[in-house]
Structure formats: C-alpha cells, structure tokens
Amino acid sequence: MAFFDALRIILSFFLFTKYLQNSVQGEPQVPCYFIFGDSFVDSGNNNNLDLDIRANYSPYGVDFPKGPTGRFTNGRTVADIIGQLLGFIDFIPPFANLTGKEILKGVNYASGGSGIRDETGKELGDVVSLNEQLGNHFTVLSKISAILNSESAARDYLKKCIYIVIIGTNDYLNNYFVPSSYQTSTMYTPQQYANVLVKQYSKQLKRLHSYGARKVAIFGVGLIGQLPTIMRIFGDNSSMIDAAAQLFSRKLLPLVTRLNKKLTNAKFTYINTTRIVTTSAPLLGSSSMAFHDALRIILSSFLFTQYLHNSVQGEPQVPCYFIFGDSLVDSGNNNNLNVEFKSNYPPYGVDFPKGPTGWFPNGRTIANIIGQLLGFVNFIPPFANLTGKDILKGVNYASGRSGIQDETGQQRGNVVTLNEQLGNHFTILSNISAILNSESAARQYLKKCMYIVITGINDYSNNYFIPSFYQTSTMYTPQQYSDVLVKQYSEQLKRLYSYGARKVAIFGVGLIGQVPEMKNRFGANSSMVDDAAQLFSNKLLPLVNDLSRQLTSAKFTYVNTTAIALTSSPLLAFQQPRDSCCELVKNLGTCIEGRPPCPFRGSYAYFDGFHPTEAVNKAFATRAYNRLLPSDASPYGIKQLAQLP
Template sequence: MTRELSLFYRFFIFVTLIQVISTVVAGEPQVPCYFIFGDSLVDSGNNNGLTTAAKANYWPYGIDFPQGVRGRFTNGRTVADIIGQLLGFPKFIPPYATATDQEINTGVNYGSGSAGIREESGSHLGNRISMDRQLVNHQTTISRLLALQNNKTFTDEYLKKCIYLVNIGSNDYINNYLIPIIYTTSSTYTVEQYAAVLVQEYSQQLKTVYNLGARKIALFGLGQIGCTPAEIKRFGTDGKPCVEWINDAVKLFNDELKSLVDELNSDYLDARFTFINLTSISAPQGDVPLPNVPCCQLMEDGQCVPNSSPCLVRDLTVFYDGFHPSEISNTLIATRSYISVSPTDTYPYDISHLARL
C-alpha cells in the first residue's frame, strides 16, 4: 500500500505540473517545426508497413490514444508526442511513412521500433529504419521542403529554428549487445569499449544532423534498461530491484554521450545540443522502488499479447509492456525534459530553454 500511495503521489504531482505547463504553452507553436529521430520509444507508425516483429499496430497498444491504434508502443502518447504538445503544436507530428506535403512543414517523425545507432541492431526482428536510414529520409524531407518553399535561403533559416529530438541507442543494447547468441559485439568489445564505439558512431550521425541544418538538438540518454520487466525476467536481479550490471553498462554510454554534448557545443558554436538525463528523471523518489510490472500480458519478445486485456488502472503503472513506459511515465519524462525539476534532469538546457534560444 505504501508503494502504491508513493507512486500515486509522484504521478499526481507531475500530472498537475503538465496541466499547468499546458496553459503556459497555449497559442502558436514556440518553434516552426519539430523533427523526431529514434526507436520504439518515439515510433508513431513507421513500422506498421514493415516486415518485422517490432510492431505496435494492434490492440491493446493505443488503448488510451485519442486516435486509437496507430503504431505507438504504449497505451497512449509517447514522450515525443507530449513534448510536441508542450511546444504548442496542435496536432501530433506525422510519421515519415505517411507524412503529406501539407504536413511536413511542421515536422516529421522518423522513429522506428527496434532501430539502433548501429545498422545491425534489431535485425533479428526483421526490417527497421536505422539511424543512418532515418537521416537519408530526413534528406528526402528537406528536398520536399525546398520544392514546396521554393527558396533555399528561407528553408535553411527555417530549419535552424526547429527542435530536433533524438532518442536512440536502447536497441544497441537490448537487441544487440545483450544477445550474444546472435550478435558478436559482446565478444568483440568490453562494456567500456562498446559505449565508446557506440557514441563515436553516434557522433558522426549527429554531425550529419547538424550538416542538414539542425541547430537545436535534444539528445535523450538511455533509461535504466536493467529495470525493464523483460530484462529482469531474462537475467534475474540477485535480489535487487534491477539488473545492476546492465544499468552500469548503460551509465557508461550516458556518460560518454554527456561528454559528447560538450564537445559538439564547443565545435559548433552556432548550434545548441542538450542532454536529457532519463536516469535522473526516472529515479524513484525516496527509498520506495518503482514496480517493474508490465500492464499488459506479454509475449516472449516482451511485447503485448495481441487483443489481450491490459491492467485497468494504467495511471498507476510504470511500464506498459516488457520494455516501454506507460503514458503516465511518458508524461513525467516529457514534462521534466521540457522544464527540468532537478539540475541533473537536463544539461545544459531543458527543451523549453532550447526552444527560446
């Protein structure tokens, strides 16, 4: 009972906070457009037409989403959806797979379930749109914008004002490094070497984002993968709340990424990169651990069983399936990414500050 009350109290605070923020951001969007790169944490339907096991275009995904089942790996809105609302966009940013010429002026979502920084990550699940291929898709979008706006100088200045959200890297662990029977990375690299190699490749991709016109870029660190229900079931915890050695490996990546933000801000003085610290944002308040229990019935791969019945009180659950947060968790993450509550939530800017720069 104490745990449930603590969880309810945390979520009550942040739901109230988001309602307050929503009144502040009402009106015109704070930036002209918003581009989203990443994996299933932000995918809004790009995987629906792919041959892959990583799909969420079936019930009970989207049970609380205003438009129903659309391919989001949660019960309602993703973090990217909520940040878009906080930025003042009246509609959800469309997935690249279906974005029309009329829609791309306000942005595009390139996120793809099971995608990674490395090309091979998630390949055992089927097709996915890796970070490199998302960048190719963004080049196509820019070409479409140039054709529509018919003024390269205007388009270049337009893109500099937009927010770029990048949330990727989880599958380079979950669907790569942590599956040694399929992928060789864990036998090739130590956890320290892998974090360094991964961030090195990521840095080249982020430089491409910059070269394609981005100047306001929010980079999400990885969450505590070792606390997800699927990884706990697979590896066990030795009596602890989470799989600590996985979280230790993730911390190495996050530390490298935060250092990369400093490097990029030093190298590109006309751009602003910022780090969103999911470990800080998702940390339990006090000594009460958050429950690592999925809301829906799980298949072996950690996704919801099709057409199954999820838990009834979804506002009191942290995880919706074996890997993905519930909408209420996404609300907490998005709110503290937009306006940081703790100095450790974001570095050096929160997204509301980034939008104003």
C-alpha cells in the first residue's frame, strides 16, 4: 500500500471526528443526501417486495442497534457510514418507509438485486431497477416542491445535496453470468456488454442531473469474482467475472469526465472501488470478517496517524533503527554482489515511487513499514549505499538469501550472512563512535535504538531442503537442526547485544512451505518444510526469555509470524493466495526481468515466488508493531518495545 492509500484511511478517521463535531452542532455538510443502487446500500426497500433477496431477518443486523432492518450486512452499509461522515445524525430512510418532511434530509432508493438494465435481477423477483429508482426520486422531487412551495426552490435545494450511486454488480452476477435466465452473454461479448451498460448508465445519470442533482459520486464495480458465493459457484473461473466487470468499471472515469464537461454545473466523481480494495489489503476481508479484525484495521490507522504526527514534528520514537536479515527486508545490499538473487530491476518496485531499488516486493517491505510506524520520515538506507551521518538514523544490513548458517544461500552467489552483517554493524559502531567522539557515547546512543532481525527462512529453503548442495539434512534430523540453528542464533544475538543493542525484535519463520516457489518445488509435500521450520520458530520465545533474563538491561521480544498469519485470515483473503503476481525465473523464484506483473497486486499474497506483496507486509508489520493479539508478539509489540526506557 502506498503512502497515500494509508493516508486515505487516516483521513476517514479525521472525518469521523468532523462528523461528531457537526452532529453536536446539527450541521451536516450538505442539506440532503440521496442514495441509489443495489444491495450494498439497500436499507430496507426490498423488505415488503415479492422477491427472494432481502435481509430483514437475523443474523443480518447483528451489530446494528435496531437489529435486522433490511441492510445486507452485520451493521452499517457504505452509504450509512458516508452519511455519518457528512454529519447526518440519523440514517437516511428507505423510500419504502417515507413519512412527511423527513424527505428533505434525503432518501435511500437502493434495492438489492437491481441493476442498470431493467431486467437485471428479475429472476429473483420484483427488484427496483435503477430506472425505477429514478422514477421514485422524481416522485420525491414533486413532494419536496410542494413542501418548499415551488419546483424552482426544490431544484435549487437539491443542487446542494450529495448523491451516490452504487450499481452494476448485478448486471454481471444476476444477468450476464446467468445464461439460464438472460441472453446477454450470447448477444454481446464482454467488451460490447460494457459499452451497452455505460451507454444506458450515461442516460440515467443525465436524467438524475435533470432532476437537480449536481454533486454525484458513482462507484465502480469491485472484484466481484472474489465474493464467497461466486468463488463457490465458479471456482477457478471466477476471475473471468472480474475481467468482464472491470471492462465496465474502467469506462466510468471517462464517463464522469464527459458528464462534467457537457452538463451545466455538474460535479460528478468516480470512486475506484477496485483500486481501493487492491491497495488496502488490511481492509480486504471476506464476509467472515469479525469485529476484532475490523478493530485491528482501525487501530492500525490510528498508529499511522501517530506516525504522521511524529514525522511532522521530527520525533521518531527511537533515535535510530537497525535492520538485519534476508530478502524479506533487504533494501538493496544485494544489488552489486555477485549473486543471482537480486531485485533491482522491473517489475520489482512497481508500486514504489523510486521504482526498483533492490527491495523484493512490489512496494515497501515489513521493515520499511515498521520504520514509518516508528516515525522515521525517510527509509533506512542499505549498508551498501551509506553516506556520512546517515548512519545515525540507522542502517539496513539485510541480504537476500542469507541465513543464520554461514553457508546458507551460497549456492546462488556471495550473499551477506548474518555473521557478516554483524561484522558490518561493528564497522558502523566504529563510525558512530567517531561521529559522537567516543565509543562510550556511541554505545549509550545505540541502547536507545530499535533493532529487528528477520532470518532463518533460507536456512531451510536454501540449505536444509537442498540436499544436492548441502549436507545438513543428512547430518541432522529436523529437531537436531533446529537445535543447531538456535544455538548459533543465540550467539549471534548476544554479539549484537555486546555492540550496544538492547531493544531487539526477532521474527519467527512463517509458513514458508506455502509460498509459491516451495509449493512448486515440493508440491503436496511442502508441509514438511513448515513442520521443520516451526521446530525452530517454537524455540525462539524461550530464547528471547533466556536472553532478556541473562543479559543486563536486555529487552528482546519475539514476533510470532505464524500466529499472525493464522489469525489474519480476513486480512489475507486474497484472490491468489498461492500464486505469484509476477512470472518466475524457473528454480529461482524471482521475477523475470521486464515482464509486467499482475494488474491487481493487492489481490495477491505473493509478489514473486517467496516475497509477500506490500499489502501483506503492511498487515504483518502493523500487527507486529501493535501486538493487537497477545499471540502476535511476546513479551512486547514493537511499539511498546520502543517506549521502554
């Protein structure tokens, strides 16, 4: 997720603050609010209609104060929340339940199952099509004219109002892709059908404008092929629904531009639903997203608010930040090494402002995002590119394919092992001592800093499970190998401590058997990789406890990557959890240089054969920082660790 996507989340919370302020003062930002669309915003218009699709019964409304009302969700709809953000105290009533002068505040005309085309959803019963919703609005316009004593006054009043239209989903799910009831898929190609829909939609929006609407937001069709029911019905073919629907959605921004140009005082805007979803993975969830998962998202957003606050004031929570590890956090140290495993070429960095930098996802790494949460304005530079006093803010020593064992990953070239990274840090310690005029001052300074270590993956994927190159799997059982690794890792962490580190977060090895490259390599046997790696990870919390007890003032913490993954299913409800976003170099797992990646990166868990997309990194980083569940990290989350003296 890019910075501005995070900013959108933050701004939504500022708007909630504004909403509360306005509500107290009785000052909505607009005098009225009108809602058109389908079941995403229906608030009860289907309740008394002769049809199959309605939601006026339990468990719908389980989290809504009034219980089931006809809303197709557990609580509020998108339209409800937008209304609150605009400052309306009461929810806008459905057309079916209108009484008296409440229409001056607005009306919700939406009907579940409806669409742009009149026949859409009719196999379900008498849904209220968009054309019929516009007819209902004309009726309300007449009533407003009567209340305000003239049609002219009514139209002037309505020009100040907000209108939203969320429609089009059912024109695919309950029309084009239901050939047993509709002929549209035999009459039109997907491209032709998109053209037909946009042409009709344009006429409908012009009609809305003719009724006085000027401020109109239209929402695109999202990744409807990934809805749980559609996935069950269409299985692996569900992506064809997304491909067809996106042909329509991509025509909406040009449509909005044309309408604003042609219609007097028109102020139409387009909400890119797909873009919001694919760049907001922590907001992604199936219909099974629970309250606490939503709460995690909210808390993460508040943390980003704190990050911005700190950045503006130049106050990171710690004076410096040091990063050790492998390709999950490498920021360019492999670029100039004699090694095959590097990422300083497209399509890596496709979503990063500076393009390919040597980072292995499409955008930011976990370490980058944690740095932002800690309040650092700039990303921590790689050891390979250091200049001057940059080192006082921190250094990234990580090297792709490296591990705890010195030989790990060397079959592909000269990676920088964890021992060598610690040697590089000792060099930096000397440089900091020179800048601060004494080694004592440097060590005091470094005690306040944050250190993260993400390593161990390659000791399995590029050592133990490559018997053609390494002998470890013949020398040790998985249990013995985990003991060997932990023993060596303990010595390395003690060495880091001896260099002044006190606040250290070490990350466990996650479910590495499930990454695309390991699935390709081992197939159905990939779970044995997870079983072996978890033997190592399970020893890390006891290791952390031992180090904190044995070493003076040590504050080590363990980030349980596996637990975060297993308790984040709504955050990881991706379109492709096992495939990579880019085409892979065979037997290497990196992206083929220059080949375009998938268009919707946020709907993939993995960018290449090993590395998560930025969306997944943000979900994991915020959990590690926040410790939103006790199982996320122990004994501290990174935020709490930073705040310790």
